[in-house]
Amino acid sequence: MKSSVFLFFGATSAFLGVAFGAFGAHGLKTMISPEMLAVYKTGVEYQMWHSFGLIVIALMQQHDMQSRLLKWAGGLMFLGIILFSGSLYALAILNLPILGAITPIGGVSFLISWSLLIIFSGKKSSHNKRYKSSRY
Numbered sequence: 692m693k694s695s696v697f698l699f700f701g702a703t704s705a706f707l708g709v710a711f712g713a714f715g716a717h718g719l720k721t722m723i724s725p726e727m728l729a730v731y732k733t734g735v736e737y738q739m740w741h742s743f744g745l746i747v748i749a750l751m752q753q754h755d756m757q758s759r760l761l762k763w764a765g766g767l768m769f770l771g772i773i774l775f776s777g778s779l780y781a782l783a784i785l786n787l788p789i790l791g792a793i794t795p796i797g798g799v800s801f802l803i804s805w806s807l808l809i810i811f812s813g814k815k816s817s818h819n820k821r822y823k824s825s826r827y
Contacts, residue, residue: 701745
């Protein structure tokens with residue numbers, strides 16, 4: 692089976708999420724306010740969850756490599772990680788409130804991505820019901 696770019700992005704993002712989490716817990720703890728540390732931790736949490744989402748998309752692509760829904764879902768999920776988590780990291784470290792305006796764009800990317808996965812799962816289940824073989 693052909694490997695997916697989303698597997699690479701998901702695994703890389705998860706690796707970086709662990710690294711960023713450790714940096715936040717150990718390196719930033721004394722450098723930024725508790726409020727900004729909480730913002731930073733939210734970025735790490737969302738990065739990790741959506742890294743696993745990218746890996747799931749990569750696994751789903753093994754069954755349907757040509758699905759445009761999965762390609763869009765993966766691309767938007769990756770974009771969401773960059774915009775959502777990246778803006779929270781920058782906001783926490785640089786303390787520039789204007790960066791918070793980018794965060795909702797990443798959140799919308801996440802929502803659209805998950806919506807596309809919902810649509811994909813509905814199409815796959817209805818396709819499987821129509822062509823399910825009978826034991827009779």
